[in-house]
Amino acid sequence: MGFDNAYEALTEGQDDARWAFGTGFEDPLSGVDTTLPDGVDGADLAAYCVMLGDDALIMSHRLQQWCTWLPELEEEVAVANIALDLLGQARLLLTRAGAADGGGHGEDYYAFFRPEHEFRNVRLVELENGDFAELVTRLLVFSTWRLALLDRLRVSRDPVLAAIAAKGVKEITYHRDYAAQWTVRLGDGTDESHRRMRAALEAVWPYVDELFTAHPVEQRLAVQAAEGNGDGARGGDHDTAPAVAIDPGTLRSEFDDVLAQVLKAASLERPEVAPIPGVAGKLGRDGVHTEAMGYLLAEMQSVARAHPEGRW
Amino acid sequence: MTSTRHHDVVADARAAAETVTDPELPMLTLADLGVLRDVDVVDGRVIVSITPTYTGCPAMDTMRDDLVRTLHEAGYDDVEVRTVLHPPWSTDWISEEGKRKLAEAGIAPPGAAPSPQQGPVPLTLEPAPSPMIMNTSGPMWSESVHDHGRGGGSAVRCPQCGSPDTEEVSRFSATACKALRRCRSCTEPFEHVKEI
Numbered sequence: 001m002g003f004d005n006a007y008e009a010l011t012e013g014q015d016d017a018r019w020a021f022g023t024g025f026e027d028p029l030s031g032v033d034t035t036l037p038d039g040v041d042g043a044d045l046a047a048y049c050v051m052l053g054d055d056a057l058i059m060s061h062r063l064q065q066w067c068t069w070l071p072e073l074e075e076e077v078a079v080a081n082i083a084l085d086l087l088g089q090a091r092l093l094l095t096r097a098g099a100a101d102g103g104g105h106g107e108d109y110y111a112f113f114r115p116e117h118e119f120r121n122v123r124l125v126e127l128e129n130g131d132f133a134e135l136v137t138r139l140l141v142f143s144t145w146r147l148a149l150l151d152r153l154r155v156s157r158d159p160v161l162a163a164i165a166a167k168g169v170k171e172i173t174y175h176r177d178y179a180a181q182w183t184v185r186l187g188d189g190t191d192e193s194h195r196r197m198r199a200a201l202e203a204v205w206p207y208v209d210e211l212f213t214a215h216p217v218e219q220r221l222a223v224q225a226a227e228g229n230g231d232g233a234r235g236g237d238h239d240t241a242p243a244v245a246i247d248p249g250t251l252r253s254e255f256d257d258v259l260a261q262v263l264k265a266a267s268l269e270r271p272e273v274a275p276i277p278g279v280a281g282k283l284g285r286d287g288v289h290t291e292a293m294g295y296l297l298a299e300m301q302s303v304a305r306a307h308p309e310g311r312w
Numbered sequence: 313m314t315s316t317r318h319h320d321v322v323a324d325a326r327a328a329a330e331t332v333t334d335p336e337l338p339m340l341t342l343a344d345l346g347v348l349r350d351v352d353v354v355d356g357r358v359i360v361s362i363t364p365t366y367t368g369c370p371a372m373d374t375m376r377d378d379l380v381r382t383l384h385e386a387g388y389d390d391v392e393v394r395t396v397l398h399p400p401w402s403t404d405w406i407s408e409e410g411k412r413k414l415a416e417a418g419i420a421p422p423g424a425a426p427s428p429q430q431g432p433v434p435l436t437l438e439p440a441p442s443p444m445i446m447n448t449s450g451p452m453w454s455e456s457v458h459d460h461g462r463g464g465g466s467a468v469r470c471p472q473c474g475s476p477d478t479e480e481v482s483r484f485s486a487t488a489c490k491a492l493r494r495c496r497s498c499t500e501p502f503e504h505v506k507e508i
Binding site: 028029030031032074075077078080081082084085086087088089091092147148151159160162163164166167168169170171173174176177178180181184254257258261262265 | 361364366367368369370372376392393394395396397398399400401432433435436437438481482483484485486488492506508
């Protein structure tokens with residue numbers, strides 16, 4: 001006791017060291033059977049969970065940065081809750097990754113001690129925050145895409161991933177509705193709010209195509225199903241055998257339908273802007289990020305790196 | 313005989329675990345909330361299974377600590393708390409007793425949860441009336457009661473005066489599991505455990 005600053009308590013040697021309510025986290029998958037399903041490549045499954053976990057973690061961080069900046073108290077509470085849901089998903093997915101690849105890494109390693117090129121999130125989530133219209137637009141795009149993805153992952157061949165997805169679907173349904181309602185309110189609101197929504201759509205849309213571009217890991221885990229249960233025991237039903245992953249390209253039509261429905265109600269149009277290309281064809285899933293990412297990580301990881309023995 | 317004895321041991325451990333209350337809703341036990349999924353005793357070790365209400369629920373670790381402490385105090389030295397993710401928690405698991413206690417505490421209990429479906433999740437586009445927008449908006453923002461996520465079920469009643477004429481102020485409240493509403497009859501704001 002008698003610390004000079006609050007963070008020093010993090011390195012206190014006691015087993016139950018706690019410096020605030022909600023700290024002292026244990027393994028969020030404690031007691032969950034994390035055995036690899038037959039025929040599933042542990043390294044690929046881990047890489048896939050890192051991708052989905054990083055999307056949630058980095059999006060959550062950008063939403064957390066909105067705290068105290070939102071236009072009214074209800075939005076403060078809403079955005080903080082959405083960020084918390086995504087942080088919870090990130091914790092489970094990154095812990096799943098650590099268990100799947102056998103490397104023994106916990107969630108803190110993934111969040112705080114990886115360099116930029118090891119983060120596998122799509123670039124959409126790392127972009128600098130803009131105005132409230134930009135928050136609404138990015139959240140609409142992100143949650144529409146992620147809801148479609150998690151909805152299909154509810155039957156993933158990995159039961160842990162399936163359980164995380166089933167829980168996430170319930171949460172993201174609320175996130176998408178929240179963003180969609182604000183899109184309508186702003187798009188069909190005043191001239192100024194309409195103008196800002198149009199500008200936000202044009203800023204966000206160049207990063208949409210990337211969401212539907214499959215990384216080789218996603219491709220492998222998505223087709224593994226078709227061939228996967230080829231041990232003959234299942235006879236002719238291998239066509240319906242669940243895959244571990246989903247090829248994000250298959251989500252595009254649902255995404256386009258939902259966005260068309262929302263934009264129409266909001267008197268907005270889908271912008272005609274070119275996608276932002278990657279670097280030599282490499283995208284966020286390959287560990288190639290935008291300039292904003294380094295600054296984001298520097299902030300997000302600073303406390304953990306300054307106190308590497310700390311417990312949270 | 314042995315199995316009867318085992319049954320008694322499990323029942324006693326379960327009774328102890330069922331006294332533990334939720335850190336955020338202390339009027340409810342974890343059993344009322346449907347968070348306590350199972351209690352078993354294996355080789356003298358009490359194994360308690362709990363499930364999170366929301367993925368990011370920060371109270372999970374406190375629940376775990378409270379369960380271990382309570383069982384220790386009840387004389388069980390060897391206690392393990394396990395997380396169960398599947399099937400995901402639903403507000404349908406809140407007991408009738410739990411719903412009654414929520415209403416008594418001024419929190420509107422949830423209605424029936426939407427049933428899980430195959431295929432795309434439908435979008436809810438009707439705007440929730442907002443205190444900021446309500447007075448300046450056009451006909452788009454109707455005055456009717458919107459019962460988001462309630463699948464056409466009955467309206468959320470005000471826990472203070474019982475009126476069904478209530479509106480959603482924000483779909484998110486002080487904890488992830490609650491929405492913020494307001495009663496148009498008595499004008500009191502109140503929280504509502506939203507259906508998932």
